[in-house]
Amino acid sequence: MRNLLLHSAAALLGVLGLSAALAGQTKPPASSKPAVQGNVPDLSGDWGATLQSGGGNSFLASDPNYKKVGTPEDEVPYTPWALAKLHSEKPEQGPNATFENTTDPRIKYCDPIGVPRIYLVPTQFRFVQTPDIVYILYQYGPTWRPILMNRPHRPDPEPTWWGDSVGKYEGDTLVIDSIGFNDKTWLDHSGRPHSEDLHVVERFRRVNHDTLQLDVTFEDPKAYTKPWTGGKTFGLQHGGFDDAYSCSMSEYMHFQQSVVDPVVAPKK
């Protein structure tokens, strides 16, 4: 494992340098079709929500702004445990949204946002495809995940923030299978919970040169009575990837005190 980590770190440093060198190159014409080199689809580029979409929000097209979360109209198949946990949270989006005193761990504690919720924040990500490992570099954090290609999961991995991820290509689609998560993250901004038994499958397909589609499947027998699915569409970004989103408790507290507190104060 140590060798694997060293290999990953060395490769990442290399690709980061390469990525920086390539950043100023002219982009291909928008009309070009996504290339498949050998059996490897070309997922290169910086991906993110489009300006028009405003950053995206939910994985469920039927409820893009969390209006149905935890209500009888919610299509997500919660177990009683998950529904009780959902209702115990104080998210900043959804039917019971609060502007202050949230229990959202990524805001309250600057906890890692986790998989796949990281795709719901309006920041960018980039794939670096090597034969053995696909790295996903996230502007949010900033952080990165190694996706070990064409191999099984480690046996009984210890629970971690980002889990244990393996991948493979199925035609033009990158399929990422992840287990081994801790239970401290939310699946989305509404507070949908999960246990350490969470199993996430991400399927990325470049629909055309400028569009990337993510389909995601959630499986967690403790939290959901059956697997459920969602998705999100991303656009190719050209604005740069150099301004990372770093969570800082001091900046969060400053924002809380200088903006949130006066905005939620009782009307005079």
Place this chain on the structure above:
Amino acid sequence: MRKAGFFAVLLLFSMTSAVMAHHGTAGYDMGNMTAFDKATITEIEWTNPHGQIHFDVTDDKGVVEHWTLEAPPPSMLAPREWTRKSLQAGDVVKIEFHAAKNGSPFGIIQRVTFPDGKILRAYPDR
């Protein structure tokens, strides 16, 4: 708002999902847009989870009022063609935003218009 004389524009907007702060926008009057034609920028904070834009406006009697607006984080502004030099202390601009419901001099920014007509959008227009 407390000083009706400050209003340059008051437009009704329907609430949509266009404004995507990391948190809800329940504290702001998202159904109405407030604008000042001549806002003097005093400070910009490029911080997370949100930036802050501070400005002063002066009414007909010369009374100065200080305002603070929530802005997207730097990672979200950069793709929208904002840089740290886009808007600076001392600039006098038209500024449009959704004000705090409680009447305090706070809000969440929508866009900035410079005297030459250039527009910087913090969130998508609807």
